Amino acid sequence: MKIAVCIKRVPDTTAKVRIAADGKTVDPAGVEWVIGPYEEIALEAALKLKEAGKAEKVTVLCLGPKEATKELRTALAMGADDAVLLVDGGGERDAAAVAGALAAEAKGLGADLLLFGWKAIDTDQASVPHLAAAILERPCVSFVTKLEAGDGRLLCHREVEGGTEALEVPLPCVLTAQKGLAEPRYASLKGIMAAKKKPLVEKPAPAAAAAVRTERLSLPPERPPGRILGQGVDAVPELVRLLRDEAKLL
Amino acid sequence: MNVDDFPWMEEHHRMIREAVRGFAAGEVAPRAVALDASCEFPLDLFGKMAELGFLGIPIPEELGGAGMDTLAYVIAVEELARVDGSLALGLAAHTSLGTYPIYAFGTEEQRRRWVPRLASGKGIAAFALTEPDAGSDAQGTRTTAVQDGDGWLVNGTKFYCTNGTHASTIVFTAVTGTAPGGKKEISAFVVEKGTPGLKYGAKEVKLGMRSSDTRVLHFEDMRLPAGNLLGGPESRGAGFKKFMLTLDGGRISVGAISVGLAQGALDRAVPYSRQREAFGQAIGDLGGISARLADMAVDVHAARLMVYDAALRKDRGLPFAKQASMAKLFASEAGMRATDSAIQVLGGYGFTREYEVERMYRDAKLCEIGEGTSEIQRLVIARSLSKEFGS
Ligand SMILES: Cc1cc2nc3c(=O)[nH]c(=O)nc-3n(C[C@H](O)[C@H](O)[C@H](O)COP(=O)(O)OP(=O)(O)OC[C@H]3O[C@@H](n4cnc5c(N)ncnc54)[C@H](O)[C@@H]3O)c2cc1C
Numbered sequence: 001m002k003i004a005v006c007i008k009r010v011p012d013t014t015a016k017v018r019i020a021a022d023g024k025t026v027d028p029a030g031v032e033w034v035i036g037p038y039e040e041i042a043l044e045a046a047l048k049l050k051e052a053g054k055a056e057k058v059t060v061l062c063l064g065p066k067e068a069t070k071e072l073r074t075a076l077a078m079g080a081d082d083a084v085l086l087v088d089g090g091g092e093r094d095a096a097a098v099a100g101a102l103a104a105e106a107k108g109l110g111a112d113l114l115l116f117g118w119k120a121i122d123t124d125q126a127s128v129p130h131l132a133a134a135i136l137e138r139p140c141v142s143f144v145t146k147l148e149a150g151d152g153r154l155l156c157h158r159e160v161e162g163g164t165e166a167l168e169v170p171l172p173c174v175l176t177a178q179k180g181l182a183e184p185r186y187a188s189l190k191g192i193m194a195a196k197k198k199p200l201v202e203k204p205a206p207a208a209a210a211a212v213r214t215e216r217l218s219l220p221p222e223r224p225p226g227r228i229l230g231q232g233v234d235a236v237p238e239l240v241r242l243l244r245d246e247a248k249l250l
Numbered sequence: 251m252n253v254d255d256f257p258w259m260e261e262h263h264r265m266i267r268e269a270v271r272g273f274a275a276g277e278v279a280p281r282a283v284a285l286d287a288s289c290e291f292p293l294d295l296f297g298k299m300a301e302l303g304f305l306g307i308p309i310p311e312e313l314g315g316a317g318m319d320t321l322a323y324v325i326a327v328e329e330l331a332r333v334d335g336s337l338a339l340g341l342a343a344h345t346s347l348g349t350y351p352i353y354a355f356g357t358e359e360q361r362r363r364w365v366p367r368l369a370s371g372k373g374i375a376a377f378a379l380t381e382p383d384a385g386s387d388a389q390g391t392r393t394t395a396v397q398d399g400d401g402w403l404v405n406g407t408k409f410y411c412t413n414g415t416h417a418s419t420i421v422f423t424a425v426t427g428t429a430p431g432g433k434k435e436i437s438a439f440v441v442e443k444g445t446p447g448l449k450y451g452a453k454e455v456k457l458g459m460r461s462s463d464t465r466v467l468h469f470e471d472m473r474l475p476a477g478n479l480l481g482g483p484e485s486r487g488a489g490f491k492k493f494m495l496t497l498d499g500g501r502i503s504v505g506a507i508s509v510g511l512a513q514g515a516l517d518r519a520v521p522y523s524r525q526r527e528a529f530g531q532a533i534g535d536l537g538g539i540s541a542r543l544a545d546m547a548v549d550v551h552a553a554r555l556m557v558y559d560a561a562l563r564k565d566r567g568l569p570f571a572k573q574a575s576m577a578k579l580f581a582s583e584a585g586m587r588a589t590d591s592a593i594q595v596l597g598g599y600g601f602t603r604e605y606e607v608e609r610m611y612r613d614a615k616l617c618e619i620g621e622g623t624s625e626i627q628r629l630v631i632a633r634s635l636s637k638e639f640g641s
Contacts, residue, residue, distance in 0.1 A: 070264070073265060074268065077265060077269070186273045187265065187302075188269075188301070188303045189266065189269070189303030189307060189318060190316060192266060192318075193317055196261070
């Protein structure tokens with residue numbers, strides 16, 4: 001089995017995001033970029049399959065700016081065999097256009113399993129994987145939390161309300177990784193040295209296109225200041241009420 | 251906070267920073283406060299660092315290391331110190347002081363025998379030079395090694411051995427006779443854990459670097475085979491010189507610990523200064539505080555440049571002893587200034603344990619003492635100047 005893992009370069013989860021002057025994009029100044037956390041989980045799952053002898057090759061695939069070679073090298077250091085960067089020449093590209101570019105490349109690579117994170121944490125759209133599956137006319141399972149490889153088939157678990165669903169899906173297929181599927185490893189130093197010698201191909205991405213356009217980005221409203229409800233045991237009932245009715249956490 | 255990488259750095263330098271930072275954030279940072287409080291040596295973290303290849307960064311791959319350069323190693327030490335000085339000290343003592351002399355000065359057989367184990371992290375290394383009556387004046391060594399049949403009989407006491415009880419090998423110095431001219435003949439040896447006659451004192455309770463294991467070692471009629479004389483028979487009497495060369499490299503990593511601590515202090519002070527308000531504005535916009543933050547940033551940047559420069563010189567095979575001393579001196583004093591400022595910026599919060607900058611301040615103090623005090627660095631630098639100016 002050949003695996004292609006799609007990774008996206010996203011701002012670090014701890015980065016303080018600012019909106020750029022165009023009002024539509026994230027200001028890249030001072031932002032540290034990383035592989036999206038769900039993509040990291042997907043990559044780890046792919047590497048596990050390879051280490052278990054279930055896959056012969058893991059390719060990481062990214063559509064992004066030229067600087068995304070940094071994230072691809074990190075993926076190679078974690079253990080991927082090779083990498084392809086579809087260099088984004090600029091212009092707005094909606095989820096369908098991204099999915100089209102990635103699907104075509106994955107097909108060209110002969111990937112039997114196309115793995116994604118269930119969402120990219122910057123745009124939060126969670127739609128590229130399904131669009132890619134539709135374009136490739138392949139079955140798709142989302143939010144996979146456990147994965148086993150059988151003969152030409154994969155057994156996937158996903159969390160559903162109050163339980164777990166076990167699904168079997170034939171290869172080739174598309175899966176999206178949810179938290180719990182795998183615990184991403186840290187790149188080892190041997191891995192970093194080995195990554196220097198692994199192939200990383202850069203090629204231009206297909207021209208950008210967007211049917212869905214971003215109108216504007218805005219930051220979430222400022223959080224209201226904290227409230228002190230009282231002290232000691234007496235304050236607990238009110239705290240529980242607010243956690244349930246207002247914060248909807250209980 | 252993003253650390254500016256330098257344009258001349260190679261890709262693996264950036265990658266090692268990212269790798270160590272990820273490890274430090276995920277595995278070390280959540281425990282740093284508790285480890286400082288309990289003074290517990292985090293053996294499990296050494297195990298994890300070993301798996302990732304952190305324990306043999308500048309050692310060639312054929313000897314079990316990662317085959318990277320000194321600069322990569324220095325970046326790793328810095329990133330660890332940014333979240334936990336004690337762990338960075340343990341790694342630095344293991345690598346530059348405990349493993350490096352065997353790699354650099356050992357016979358081929360000694361290298362094959364000990365380095366792969368250490369570089370792969372199956373064992374931890376330590377270095378014992380300091381004695382009760384021989385600190386800065388390391389030639390004052392009183393530990394003796396007397397030829398005894400085929401091997402050596404060692405007696406003496408070493409102070410403040412970092413990684414002490416956890417070390418599988420300890421390199422140490424002992425007097426093996428009188429050199430021509432009447433000076434002590436000092437040689438270097440390697441002792442393995444479990445050797446009869448090697449005893450450990452109680453763990454030191456310290457101001458800072460509290461989860462690092464600092465021990466007194468007693469050598470009581472400790473017998474060592476001839477093969478444990480570092481560098482073989484022809485290296486007899488060259489031990490002091492070798493240890494001084496080892497310290498030249500070690501100083502670069504103490505500089506790196508200081509840079510990491512100073513950066514860690516800045517990492518905490520800047521966001522705090524933006525979010526804390528006094529007199530209706532962020533304290534970071536108040537003159538006194540903004541000036542402190544600017545000075546901290548300058549200190550961090552200058553110290554980092556000096557430390558990296560010394561590391562690069564070592565990697566390129568250029569003389570680096572003076573630069574290593576200057577880097578260590580400047581960085582350790584910059585580390586004290588920056589951690590002090592961070593406490594000041596955080597005010598009362600900075601004085602409390604959970605805000606961590608008080609720990610960094612305590613940890614930073616060690617860097618002005620270990621591997622040659624600031625006074626000794628100034629002597630080394632001045633001596634080098636007088637040589638350069640030919641007087
Ligand atoms: C946490 C910790 C870990 C350590 N780890 C190790 C280790 O792993 N291995 C090891 O061998 N040692 C280790 N040391 C010992 C350390 O290297 C020594 O403490 C240091 O070299 C200073 O020696 P000393 O303590 O004997 O001080 P002294 O040499 O007694 O110095 C006392 C003071 O006198 C000053 N002084 C001395 N000579 C001069 C001079 N000529 N001119 C001006 N001033 C001078 C010093 O600068 C200092 O201020 C460690 C120490 C600590 C605290």
